[in-house]
Amino acid sequence: MNFNFLSPVSDNVLAHNELLSTQSLGRKLRVHSKQKGIPELQGVDIALLGVIENRNDVNYIGEAFTLDEIRKSLYALFPGSWNTTVADLGDINAGESVEDTYFALRETIEILIKKHIIPVLLGGSQDLTYANYRAYDALMPMVNLVNVDCKFDLGDSAKPIKNNSYVGKIILDEPYNLFNYSNIGYQTYFNSQEEIDLMERLYFESYRLGEVNKDITIVEPVLRDANIVTLDLKSVKGAEVSLKQKFSPNGLDGKEICAISRYAGISNKVSSFGIYEYKPSHDDEVTSMLIAQIIWYFIEGVNCRVKDDNFADEKSYQKFYTLVESHELVFYKSNKTGRWWVEIPFLAEVNNKLKRHTLLPCTHQDYLDACNDKVPNRWFKAFQKNSV
Incomplete structure (x- = not known):
């Protein structure tokens, strides 16, 4: 099995993990470490996977980032009454080119899904969703994609791919495998009228932030029908996150984003889940804890899956x-x-x-x-x- 692309979880995180309660989630994970290598994947249901790639962010200025704080926050949480086995496979580091990172991510996702393991991706820029989507080329004929985001990210597909135009690439690049694209939480003033009209013409679905605030349950059927769920942290309101992560005074609050994550987990179809646009800063505790809780609710949802769509009986x-x-x-x-x-x-x-x-x-x-x-x-x- 080719997992050569993966680098282990940092010693810093593992040392922190040793100090945690033996009942904490971090002590129950199968972790990819330098000492022990990649863990046994037999029986694993969910695999955490970091992707250290943000070069296609339109605002990229060469800054590096790590996911250590997210891992520390997640490991410190206590698991629910779960039967779900979770592994942390470490990170895919940035390749020579962004296309190399995409290739590594695509291969890794394909291997995991074939093993019936759900990858939970933690990333830099959201264009990584394109590589996630392309992993399905060999897996199924048509794919439903749900994007939790304040923007549609359709962009100008004639230009090179960026984190604000990857959906346009998904729609127009062959092979054409996209059946439905749905957006949850868009804010009208962040999207041009042309993009809003295009969503209508293509019969794609979009749910305004106000609709979602009013009744979060309207998004459950959309997530129940999704194969890929991708979440942009810019969809979260500024008051809920740390300094560098703040984007808009309006957005989903912590409770809503965790409810959406749980709906994604409960869905029998969702086979990959990604959280993107993470921007670490010196006062990072709030963002990393929010992401940890989003992941926690996704695992909780997967644990509560019920096979209720057998209409033969x-x-x-x-x-x-x-x-x-x-x-x-x-x-x-x-x-x-x-x-x-x-x-x-x-x-x-x-x-x-x-x-x-x-x-x-x-x-x-x-x-x-x-x-x-x-x-x-x-x-x-x-x-x-x-x-x-």
């Missing part, structure tokens, strides 16, 4: 039929978890790769709306996309 769900604007909508409700799905009709003449997307996660509210003759927005966008 009629005893496991209830089925509801509604008629909306001449469309018959068929809803499914899991008897196990109470989660809802809606069926997307397929057009026989459309020959595409999307046959697996027959059921779309939705909310109970979507069903109530359909009963009141209102077409659920998620259903409408998915239906339009399948009709293109």
